Amino acid sequence: METFIHRIDQVGAQERVSRLFSRSIKKESKIDALNTVLSMIDLTTLEGKDSPGKVKQLCYKAAHLHDQFPNLPSVAAICVYPTMVPIAKKALENTNINVASVATAFPAGMTSLEYKLEEVKRVVVDGADEVDMVISRGKFLRGEYNYVSDEISLVKEACGQAHLKVILETGELVTLDNVRLASDLAMEAGADFIKTSTGKVSPAATPPVVLIMLEAIRDYYKKTGKKIGMKPAGGISKAKLAIQYLVMIKETLGQDWLDADLFRFGASSLANDVLMQIVKQSTGVYQSANYFSID
Amino acid sequence: MNKKINKSDFKTDWSYSPAPESTDHIKIVKKNDLFINGKFMPPEKGKYFKTINPANEQKLADVAEADKSDVDKAVKAARKAYDKVWSKMDPSERGKYIYRIARLIQERAREFSVIETMDGGKPIRESRDIDIPLVSAHFFYYAGWADKLSYAFPGKQAKPIGVAGQIIPWNFPLLMAAWKLAPALATGNTVVLKPAETTPLTAMKLAEIIQEADLPPGVVNIINGDGKTGRAIVEHEDINKIAFTGSTDVGKMIMKSVAGTGKKYTLELGGKAANIIFEDAAIDQAVEGIIDGIFFNQGHVCCAGSRLFVQESVADTVISKLKDRMESLIVGDPLDKNTDIGAINSKMQLEKIKMYVDIGQKEGGSVHQSSCGLPEKGYWHAPTLFTDVSQSHRIVQEEIFGPVLAIQTFRTVDEVIAKANNTPFGLSGGVWTDKGSKIFQVSKSIRAGVLWANTFNKFDPTSPFGGYKESGMGREGGLEGLMPYVNLV
């Protein structure tokens, strides 16, 4: 693994974020953005109290975001715990929506490598199209980068045809220097996507973290020609913030990443806020949550 | 990814729709008279000149031109106000007037931002988020000094000088007015201020605020005109102090003109700052700092980072990232909230910039410009950089005052410090490195009045600003900014 340290200045990074977030997205560009955001959402339920009923309802919502409004894109995927994968697969069988499963002892990742790989293989057999793994943060913070890297490579192998998202859990990495290092490490080790958080730790995805990860992807692409995807997860419930992230993508990575193939939002309530904005843009009238199904 | 994502039909080439700042809530006075003794009055000779919007070349308003007799009227008003009212007033009461001005500007901030953008060409994002907030902050900061001067200069009492003549440039019109007026008033002086002839409108609006704040008549007088009016102010016998921000050439003329007269003066002149990127810098943030250093305000900045020095080992990376970043800069209507680079302030300035770009190419430099389109009408220049240039090239030595960056590489610390100092200017500099001791060593060695480490173009009313060598003398901002306006006894 390359040992080139890519330094990050936190204050400078925050200023770049502020500049990007001062962009004003209106009219047609706003409508385009809202639709793009919708198509990039991984509708997520990851609770201890999840049940087949909950998951089925979420899947239905994923395929029927707001039937009253025509021509809406559908979300990119559903994200669930391993035991719910077969339920989700069945519920989504007549749609193009993917099933993503968390694995590797999500969210803490504090079990043996053996067990993690077994879990990954299991969900792939059950039909998961995408696997979201967590890195071993304790090992990372101890400087055991080879361990972290090898673990990712082995999980990637176990994924087979499924694509692999690597969750860095940036809230526990704390510094932007660490976020950059972890991003580079994950991409070198075989990640198809790098993802910010499990959503179980605060802070989850924050703007400077997302910026640093996008820049890491850009540098990796310039170096290798490979396009790696990015997924911020947790803390994104407002359409306005999601659109600001699209601005960030556009001005850091460009058109190719403005696509669900390379960018996802890990969110649950974001979809309804985006729907409200879409309807508002169309009717000119501010909306109420009462008019949009929860699931 | 195995499956195709279901999408409905919408444009995949996403660009930003126009996001214009609204102008329907502002009032631009069509005929702006001279502001003397608390009132607007017509010029003696009845001459007016026009001010235009450089983004579309349309006339915005007519502005009175002050001739020698108008200047004399203004100075008399300032002198009377000084003798009879302002110097006699309790300092804490003086401070209250200045606080009022600060608060009134905050209340009318958006109007000021819009007019600043229309009159001068700078993007609304900058006038709204940077210029105008700094303006009110400046007045607010100095208001507080009015009754505290006994603490500012240990062992000395600070007394006002009398009447100050102040001449300001077109690149930060209202901000330069604030930089000049606030410390002068706080220390008990009265003022005759001349805005630049291409950007008089926000100063005229400020005159309205001054009336609203009930400032005693004659304490601040604002008169417009070009170099001739400026000269009349500089040469007026009853002015005790001159404050000037502008080109080094005019600064030298002023120094010669006041020689032997006993007048005090401060000068804020040109610059050709070195912005130095070391191999151990946080590279992405440094690239952003380069962009901000030379393209902020279209490069119309005396302290612009116009000479880039990149350590050779990271030069290719930095320049490649710089070119990528330049592509995302939006040049266009200054009133559009997404515009990064606005209009060049005047036809004259645009010709000057083009001339230098031409010279640079003739001198053998390699030019690179972003691929942005430029609007038809108005004065525009794409962000530009030169490589394959050296200290001996004119475009590296002379101040261009536009969005044009000259890039050189270096190998050692000593080399870059020598080259950074190898200029008659000395206003500012930038050093980018992750290593703290290097920051202190380099900033200690560079002969410039403002050093930015791991940042660039940062301003604050509490922070002194001013140059070494031919970039001027005297400081504005902070405690040091009081000195030019007091006699220490």
Add this chain to the structure above:
Amino acid sequence: MSQREDIKKTYKLYIGGKFPRTESGRYIKWVDANNKGAVNICRGSRKDFRNAMVTARDAFSGWCSRTAYNRSQILYRIGEILEGRRSQFANELILQGSSKKEAGNEINQSIDRLIYYAGWADKYQQIFSRVNPVASSYFNFSYPEPTGVVSALAPNNSSLIGLVSIVAPIIAGGNTVVVLASEEKPLCSITFAEVLHTSDVPGGVVNILTGYRSELLDHFSSHMDVNAIVYCGNESEEIKLVQENAALNVKRPIVYTDENWLSKNVQDPYRILNTLETKTTWHPVGI
């Protein structure tokens, strides 16, 4: 036609940006010099003080990380709001024994004092910091930082100007404060709390208690989380107690024996410096 009845004000405490009653439920009947105009004031307890200390500590990190410019603007705003509420304070001052002219003057001085300290909030750093020319290759700089949470006993002989003169420099320096109002003239203190509350001062930065000094002085001076205590008064026994208790955690005891709080002599930046600590940092200069 019957006369209109007033809605009389209830005087509560000001803790953590809220107006709770004293948790002890006790009261003090305040009356004017003629034994008239009775008002029930909260008799603050040590638990009220303890609760106020918790919120003051919570509020400290936010308050001291704000920019000096922001603190300066907030202090100015307190002055703006006080200016607008003159008549309410004038009534209370007159009730507490001032003449109309004296009341007007005290209010003027109080507002001007707030503006005075607003002006220092972003300048004291410049007169109290230094770069020190040490005899080795180091950049050495000293600058003042707020000490933290300050407990304070406002002057007894003043209802408004004394309180303002104590609170303003403490918070201008970035500290938070728990202050016990004048025992003799408590009325303006809670009204002043209302002014603070509507001036963008974050909850917990200033906490105001009413009550008996004799009951509370021991707690104000012995609490282990107080970083500095400001005592206003002349009682030698009380001063001795404050200084002895301060030894428990080496909190800084600051004693002001001033009598005339209307005078300009009691306002200066050293009143801010008294609640600041100086930090000196060394950094090598080299490549």
